[in-house]
Amino acid sequence: MKKIALFAMIAMVAMSCNNDDDNSSTPVNVDFLFTHNWDGSAIENSDFEVIQYTNAHGEELSLSKLVYLISDITFTNANGDVYDAGDYNLVNVREETNLMFTPNIQVPPGDYTVSFTFGFDDEDNIDGVYQDLNSADGGWNVPMMLGGGYHYMRMEGKFIDNTAAEVGYAYHAIRAADASTTPITLQDTSFEVNLGTVTIANNTEIEVKMNVAEWYDNPHEWDLNILHTVLMPNFDAQVMMSENGATVFSKGAVTQN
Amino acid sequence: MRLTIIAILVSLTIISCSTGGDGGDPYEATPSPLVIPQLFQDKLIDPVIPADNPQTVEGIALGRKLFFDPILSGDGTQSCSTCHNPENAFTDPRQFSVGIDGSIGTRNSMPIFNVAWNFNELFFWDGRATSVEDQAFGPVVNPVEMKNTWPNAVASLQADSEYPDLFLAAFGTSTIDSTMVTKAIAQFERTLISANSKFDKYTRGEVELTPSELNGLNVFLDEGRGDCFHCHGNPNSPLWTDNIFHNNGLDASFTDRGRGMVTGDPREFGQFKSPSLRNLAYTAPYMHDGRFATLEEVINHYSEGLVYSETIDPLMKTVSAGGVHLTEQDKADLKAFLLSLSDPSFISNPDFQDPN
Numbered sequence: 001m002k003k004i005a006l007f008a009m010i011a012m013v014a015m016s017c018n019n020d021d022d023n024s025s026t027p028v029n030v031d032f033l034f035t036h037n038w039d040g041s042a043i044e045n046s047d048f049e050v051i052q053y054t055n056a057h058g059e060e061l062s063l064s065k066l067v068y069l070i071s072d073i074t075f076t077n078a079n080g081d082v083y084d085a086g087d088y089n090l091v092n093v094r095e096e097t098n099l100m101f102t103p104n105i106q107v108p109p110g111d112y113t114v115s116f117t118f119g120f121d122d123e124d125n126i127d128g129v130y131q132d133l134n135s136a137d138g139g140w141n142v143p144m145m146l147g148g149g150y151h152y153m154r155m156e157g158k159f160i161d162n163t164a165a166e167v168g169y170a171y172h173a174i175r176a177a178d179a180s181t182t183p184i185t186l187q188d189t190s191f192e193v194n195l196g197t198v199t200i201a202n203n204t205e206i207e208v209k210m211n212v213a214e215w216y217d218n219p220h221e222w223d224l225n226i227l228h229t230v231l232m233p234n235f236d237a238q239v240m241m242s243e244n245g246a247t248v249f250s251k252g253a254v255t256q257n
Numbered sequence: 258m259r260l261t262i263i264a265i266l267v268s269l270t271i272i273s274c275s276t277g278g279d280g281g282d283p284y285e286a287t288p289s290p291l292v293i294p295q296l297f298q299d300k301l302i303d304p305v306i307p308a309d310n311p312q313t314v315e316g317i318a319l320g321r322k323l324f325f326d327p328i329l330s331g332d333g334t335q336s337c338s339t340c341h342n343p344e345n346a347f348t349d350p351r352q353f354s355v356g357i358d359g360s361i362g363t364r365n366s367m368p369i370f371n372v373a374w375n376f377n378e379l380f381f382w383d384g385r386a387t388s389v390e391d392q393a394f395g396p397v398v399n400p401v402e403m404k405n406t407w408p409n410a411v412a413s414l415q416a417d418s419e420y421p422d423l424f425l426a427a428f429g430t431s432t433i434d435s436t437m438v439t440k441a442i443a444q445f446e447r448t449l450i451s452a453n454s455k456f457d458k459y460t461r462g463e464v465e466l467t468p469s470e471l472n473g474l475n476v477f478l479d480e481g482r483g484d485c486f487h488c489h490g491n492p493n494s495p496l497w498t499d500n501i502f503h504n505n506g507l508d509a510s511f512t513d514r515g516r517g518m519v520t521g522d523p524r525e526f527g528q529f530k531s532p533s534l535r536n537l538a539y540t541a542p543y544m545h546d547g548r549f550a551t552l553e554e555v556i557n558h559y560s561e562g563l564v565y566s567e568t569i570d571p572l573m574k575t576v577s578a579g580g581v582h583l584t585e586q587d588k589a590d591l592k593a594f595l596l597s598l599s600d601p602s603f604i605s606n607p608d609f610q611d612p613n
Contacts, residue, residue, distance in 0.1 A: 049524040049568075064571055128300065128493035135302045135376055138499020138531070139491045143478035154487075156571040168571030170480075170487075229574055230481040 027106030031205040032073065034091045034099050035252060036066065039213045048094045051158060051166070056217035059224045061159035061169070066093040066212070067137060068153035068173075070193075071120050073103045075112040075200070083107045088120070090136055109201045116208075118173075118245055119152025119190035125175055146177040146232055147186045155215065159224045169228035171215065173245070176238035185235070189242035195251040207252030214248040215241065284429025286313035291373060294452035296460060300493055304373035304447070310390060310440045312447060315427040318612070320445030323438060325611040328417065329410050330403035332357050337396065337442070340366045343609050346536035347449060352547035360401040363513060365547030368540045370451040370603060371533065375500045382529045382545040384502060385519045389446050393439035407435040414438070451535050451603040452495070459597070460492055466597060473594025476587045483559070483583070483591055487572050488531045497535050497598055502528035503570040506563035507544060515545065517568075527568050538599035552595060556588050 036043040038053050043063070051062040071088035085105035091098050119125075127148030133140040142149045152173040161167045178185040198206055216222040220240045231237045289312045291304055306312065323329065327336045340354040341347040349366035356362070364382055372380070372389050379387060386392035396402045397410050414420040414433045421431035428437050458464040466474070476483040478491060488505075490497040502516040504527040511517075517526035529545045543549040549558065561579040563569075575581050583591070603609075 131300060131302050134300050134493045135374075138488055138496075138501060139486065139494025141491050141493040143486060143491060145475060145478060158571060165577060166565075168569070168573060168576070170571055172480075232480045 025108060026202075027108050028200065028202050028204070029102050029106055030075070030200055031203075032089075032101045032103070033205055033207045033252075034070075034089075034101070034210065035207055036093050036210045036212060039211060043093060043212065045094055045096060049157075051160065053213070055213065055224070056221045057223050059159045059161070061157055061224065063094075063155065063157040063212070065154055065156040067091065068155075068210075069119055069133075069140070069150065070101075070208075071117045071124055071190075073101075073114070073116040075105075075107045075114055077110055077112050083112075086124075088124070088130075088133075090133065090140065092137075107200055111197055111199050114195045114198045114206065114251075116193050116195075117190050118193055118249070119175075120150055121190045122175070122186075122188045125149035125188075125190070142174045142177075142232070145179055147175060147179075147184055149175055152190060155212070159228065161228075162225050167228060169224055170231065171228075171241070172232050173241045174232055174238060176235045176242070177233065178235040179233060187235070187239065189238050191242050191245055193249040195249075198251070198254055199256075201256050203257045205253075205255045205257070207254070209250050209252040210248055211250070212248075215244050218244060218247050220244055286315040286427050286429075288312070289314045289317055291447060291450070294450060294457075296452050296457055296495055297374065297450075300495055301374060302376070305376060305378060306373060306447065307388065307390065310443060312444050313427060315423070316441050316444040317448055319423045319427045320441035320443065321608075321612050322423065323442050324445055325613050328413050329397050329405060329438075330357050331405040331409070333413075335403050338611065340396075340402070341369055343606075343611075344539065344604055346370060346451070346539040346604055348540050350541065352542050354402070356399070356401040357404050360404075362401045364545050365542060367532070368536060369446055370449045370535065371496055372449070373447040374496050377500050379500065379530065383515045383519045384530055389443040390436075390439045393442045393446075394435065397435075411435055411438070449603075449609060451600045453602045454535060454600040455597040456492075456594075457495065457600070460495065467593065469590045469593040470597050471594075472587070473590035473592065473597075476583065476591045477594055482581060482587060484572060484574065485534075485559075488570075489534050496533060498531045498533040500530060502530055503572075504528045504566065504568045505531075505559075506565070506569050506573045506576060507548070507558070509564050509566050511566070513545065524568060527566055534595055535598045536600055536603060538596055539604055552592050553588070556583070556591055559583075560588060 048063050051060050053062070054060050067090065069088060069090050072084055072086060075083040083105055085103035087104050089098050089101040127144065128134060128141065130150070133150055140150050142151060155171040157169060158166050159169055176187040176189045195206065195208065198204070220243060222244070227237055291306065291312055293304065324337045327333050329336065335357045340349040342349065347369035352365060353361045353363065354366050367382065380389065380392040386395060397405050398407060411433050420433065424433050424437055425431040427441055455464060459466050477485045488499050488501070488503055490499065502525060508527065511527040514526045516528040517523060537552060541550060543555050549555045559580055560583040563573050563576045563580045565576045569576060
């Protein structure tokens, strides 16, 4: 026991020595914290299954599920050097899993433009190859008849329709697919989110905010009465989701601890 | 730098001390790692095997014997296999199982296969057990099932002529306890792997599907028709379940609150775990209360029998009309596809039968 204590002390001393030696130029990891709000009001687990939001078109709605994929977090500095781990993260808002993500890459401290891809771009959207995504949520896959690959987002809940009935909706974002043509028409509807410039130092954490209300607005005011289900095979709906997505994400707090 | 070297030296010393120091290695039975089907290896993450209960030859054999042995029940008449019959993919063909004293439960038994791939590790219809081991503690003392006490079950095993030696071989001690009983049973259950259905062979490129099965697959995957895949897996996720809890629109009000009874969360009232759609040919009747005797009834439920309640899953569509009203052709094809997920080699596997 005494030996272990001694060892622990020595190890701590050794580690702190290391830190002192080289703190300014050693490449560092960067943490990302994903937070979610509806026009500024934070969305927590307890907010799910409560009809409490009103979208731009005027429908009252709840969330029951909000799971989405981001990939290719990229750091670009003024010299044009690009750092991209090429990995991905599946955020589950209700279950509060993967809200924190550290891309598997280290970047030298400095100023960077930070961006990521919502969903998978075509290069990454390869059918069935990611075992963790095949195993997540009963299979995060998109059926082959819609071109295969993976979901970008599953947002589900209930809304009050124009007959005052409570109806389920499934706002699922995928690569746009029109299966009525031969061959199938596919359009990459993933999009790049640019968070702007961030100063990266040791222990930088970047908050990425999703304003869920924006999925229903700007440029397309979303009418759930018409577009609440069977949106995966709806090519135009997918393009609209992608366009609405442009204003969904923003940079929140950047902290250096 | 010099400090780092000292640290390494010290830690090496500690490591060598602790391996040589306390006299004698702990007992280790013969390792028997799970044989992972190539399909699962290709598509899925690794199965869940607790670090403190590795698969061993002796443990699996003991678990198998225990699973089929009525010795665990209060009056020596009922084994796990009474309600989990290999012929039925390890479930019970009766709507409700009957306990040793004739009591009748309120839920349909569940099939047992691919449990190591239940990544959420929530077992029972309501997920109240949090591992395969944990699950196995339940039935022995459940008053409507084996109605025993653990001290009594352990005493019966201890007094038996064979079991103490078998526990010695599996766990290095002949002093039996309930934890070892559940570990052995769990090891056996993890070997119950089903990955050789007609559809699996199709995925592996070994057989063709019929046009009807292929259309059924399309119905299953089509968001506008079956849309089953958002809860029940897909060809790239070949467990055919999400192992998540949902209300699939069976009732307007609940006599059984399911998941909500365990969590106390009203948002989860009436939710049950999605069952795997593998081996449906052997697992009737269906649903948590075994209300449907046939797959036709199940398909009709999703097609036109959906009933609204507050916690109904948003994926249940056109609930006011009972569902999306599949055509008769699509229904028949969906059934044909579902049956292609059944695996005859699973129920006839000699390693899974009663050894006693």
